[in-house]
Amino acid sequence: MKQAIVARRDLGMGEGKLAAQVAHASLSAYEDTGRRTRKEWKGSGQKKVVLGVDSEHRLFELADKADTEGIPYAIIRDAGHTELEPGTVTALAVGPASDDLVDRVTGDLSLY
């Protein structure tokens, strides 16, 4: 079981900003996940991997793929109080789900 969180490298987010966006995405997708899957994931150590992409377009493609595969996912837009323009899409969380299922969506991406 794992959850993949994909963040945009092209925005040049600071470390703390990136971490907050990843946490938003992680929690949001988790909340859309069924009780049993959540329990399994937590029981196995709530594994998370943080991956990177270089465009908004790519994030939406991955979200579509997660949707097609029936995996819970969440897209995060920044409120824009600080570094970014309001509404900027920053991150996508995919899962928790089985490793295989998550890899069907994010298996080609590199670590952030």
Add this chain to the structure above:
Amino acid sequence: MKQAIVARRDLGMGEGKLAAQVAHASLSAYEDTGRRTRKEWKGSGQKKVVLGVDSEHRLFELADKADTEGIPYAIIRDAGHTELEPGTVTALAVGPASDDLVDRVTGDLSLY
């Protein structure tokens, strides 16, 4: 309402590693939070701030303070598969709770 996540600067974690630890901490403290407070926090945009400290000792001091104030919190230890020694304490999440309450614990810290 907000949640503060405090991470150790002295470990030299990579960006993705840091983000994953912050997300762990955020989710863990959230799960220890009462239903009503969770709902309020989410309804107000689930504000998160990521702060930094320079030692494990300081993280534990802050956790004690959160405990005394009766705020939900979670300390994260890394499983140590990659960058860090197994069991290394990496992050602490405080809240969600009211801004005032969280500031009593983390008000003196700077952004990560």
